[in-house]
Amino acid sequence: MSAQIPTKFEQLFKKVDELKPQFIDVVAQAVAIPAVSSDETLRPQVVKKAHFLVQQLESLGFTDIQLKPLGLQPPPVSNPNLELPPVILSRYGNDPQKKTVLVYGHYDVQPAFKEDGWDSEPFELVVDEEKGLLKGRGATDDTGPLTGWLHVVRAHKEAGVEFPVNLITCFEGMEESGSLGLEELIAKEANGYFKDVDAVCISDNYWLGTKKPVLTYGLRGCNYYQVTIEGPQADLHSGVFGGIIAEPMIDLVKVMSTLVDSDGKILIKGVDEMVAPMTEKERKLYDNIDFSLDELNKASGSNTALYTKKEDILMHRWRYPSLSLHGVEGAFSGQGAKTVIPAKVIGKFSIRTVPDMDSAKLDELVIEHCEKAFAKLNSPNKCKAELIHDGAYWISDPHNAQFTAASKATRLVYGVEPDLTREGGSIPITVTFQDQLKTSVLLLPMGRGDDGAHSINEKLDISNFINGIKLMAAYLHYYAESKEI
Ligand SMILES: C[C@H](N)C(=O)N[C@@H](Cc1c[nH]cn1)C(=O)O
Ligand SMILES: [Zn+2]
Numbered sequence: 405m406s407a408q409i410p411t412k413f414e415q416l417f418k419k420v421d422e423l424k425p426q427f428i429d430v431v432a433q434a435v436a437i438p439a440v441s442s443d444e445t446l447r448p449q450v451v452k453k454a455h456f457l458v459q460q461l462e463s464l465g466f467t468d469i470q471l472k473p474l475g476l477q478p479p480p481v482s483n484p485n486l487e488l489p490p491v492i493l494s495r496y497g498n499d500p501q502k503k504t505v506l507v508y509g510h511y512d513v514q515p516a517f518k519e520d521g522w523d524s525e526p527f528e529l530v531v532d533e534e535k536g537l538l539k540g541r542g543a544t545d546d547t548g549p550l551t552g553w554l555h556v557v558r559a560h561k562e563a564g565v566e567f568p569v570n571l572i573t574c575f576e577g578m579e580e581s582g583s584l585g586l587e588e589l590i591a592k593e594a595n596g597y598f599k600d601v602d603a604v605c606i607s608d609n610y611w612l613g614t615k616k617p618v619l620t621y622g623l624r625g626c627n628y629y630q631v632t633i634e635g636p637q638a639d640l641h642s643g644v645f646g647g648i649i650a651e652p653m654i655d656l657v658k659v660m661s662t663l664v665d666s667d668g669k670i671l672i673k674g675v676d677e678m679v680a681p682m683t684e685k686e687r688k689l690y691d692n693i694d695f696s697l698d699e700l701n702k703a704s705g706s707n708t709a710l711y712t713k714k715e716d717i718l719m720h721r722w723r724y725p726s727l728s729l730h731g732v733e734g735a736f737s738g739q740g741a742k743t744v745i746p747a748k749v750i751g752k753f754s755i756r757t758v759p760d761m762d763s764a765k766l767d768e769l770v771i772e773h774c775e776k777a778f779a780k781l782n783s784p785n786k787c788k789a790e791l792i793h794d795g796a797y798w799i800s801d802p803h804n805a806q807f808t809a810a811s812k813a814t815r816l817v818y819g820v821e822p823d824l825t826r827e828g829g830s831i832p833i834t835v836t837f838q839d840q841l842k843t844s845v846l847l848l849p850m851g852r853g854d855d856g857a858h859s860i861n862e863k864l865d866i867s868n869f870i871n872g873i874k875l876m877a878a879y880l881h882y883y884a885e886s887k888e889i
């Protein structure tokens with residue numbers, strides 16, 4: 405640690421180091437709750453995790469803790485009476501002399517099963533001191549970073565360092581499923597719970613690579629669709645009915661194959677035309693970013709990249725749309741050789757959206773495309789294409805007080821200037837915070853590009869966890885000291 409480091413940071417960082425076992429224990433307890441928002445049967449677990457976080461907030465002295473209900477989950481949903489998980493609002497400090505920072509995170513996670521190929525149980529945090537890793541679903545996305553904000557508060561309390569800002573939490577349990585219901589809550593609370601918010605900070609994305617910290621000023625959006633094809637009343641024996649009835653799965657494969665080609669080119673007419681043209685100024689930005697094909701290959705664990713040049717990889721991750729095929733509900737997917745003809749199959753795919761794509765126009769193009777592709781099959785089956793959820797893209801100017809404070813904090817903690825990046829993933833609610841609260845938003849990632857978010861063996865390096873907590877703390881102090889909002 406440098407000799408010039410201010411005493412308050414020395415005290416704080418020492419305390420963060422000392423509290424490492426306790427911080428990891430909180431992450432372990434949180435990871436143990438399988439809060440999978442996309443699985444309707446696990447909704448009680450998502451709610452359980454909300455209550456666990458409330459207990460943590462209470463014990464740290466947060467006040468005005470509220471579990472905001474969001475009503476019923478809108479269709480398409482199997483259980484029409486399914487309640488959305490609550491949003492956790494709370495505050496730490498209420499000093500009118502201080503700035504107020506809202507921190508957003510999500511406590512829900514992606515599904516995970518050991519059979520998917522995990523080396524350990526996904527909902528049992530593995531603390532691998534030798535490799536320096538925390539492994540478990542949510543370690544990096546977003547349970548680890550979300551709890552980071554609570555650890556920042558605890559470190560201040562136990563180090564006896566004054567907390568520099570008023571902190572407001574907005575923790576949701578539906579981010580991985582499109583942040584349903586949150587937009588309305590933010591609009592409602594913009595002049596209520598959130599009325600004094602000066603800045604919003606989100607720690608829910610990742611460094612580009614594995615070595616260099618980044619600050620993020622853009623996200624792609626995500627429109628998620630499903631195509632349902634149904635025919636027979638029940639699943640059938642393929643020896644008895646194969647070749648003499650129209651099979652929904654055959655139709656679905658044909659429809660889905662018209663969406664995208666193997667080079668990643670989206671085949672839906674009108675989509676490319678909506679993408680903002682590249683400017684010379686933007687083109688130059690890619691030159692200075694620290695990234696390589698090698699890092700991409702390491703993160704994907706393969707040599708399957710569609711592009712070899714750094715600039716092409718980054719542009720296709722950040723500023724061009726992509727279409728991914730995710731799966732088929734109702735289809736046989738187990739081991740072995742079941743000879744069934746599924747009666748009803750639901751194909752799932754999503755499009756990552758970018759400036760200047762119009763979300764509603766995209767829905768029209770996608771639905772029309774699927775209907776036309778199905779009509780060409782002359783099938784007697786029924787087909788319905790629909791949007792499941794959408795979330796907007798976001799891009800901002802990274803030259804403001806928040807980014808300046810976070811750059812300074814990065815230099816303090818990591819000793820380097822962070823790269824300014826965009827993120828290929830989505831955090832649907834980001835733009836709503838910016839527009840409704842009329843504040844700047846900073847994305848301050850904790851984990852690395854190879855953390856395996858949404859994948860098997862999701863991990864967070866312990867060094868990223870501990871330095872990430874220090875970074876959050878330093879950012880809050882530098883932001884509090886800055887003259888501008
Ligand atoms: C980047 C963030 N941690 C994340 O994983 N976001 C999800 C959000 C989403 C949108 N639709 C479904 N999930 C993502 O980018 O997939
Ligand atoms: Zn996330």
Ligand SMILES: [Zn+2]
Pocket residue numbers: 514545580857858
């Ligand atoms: Zn995620």
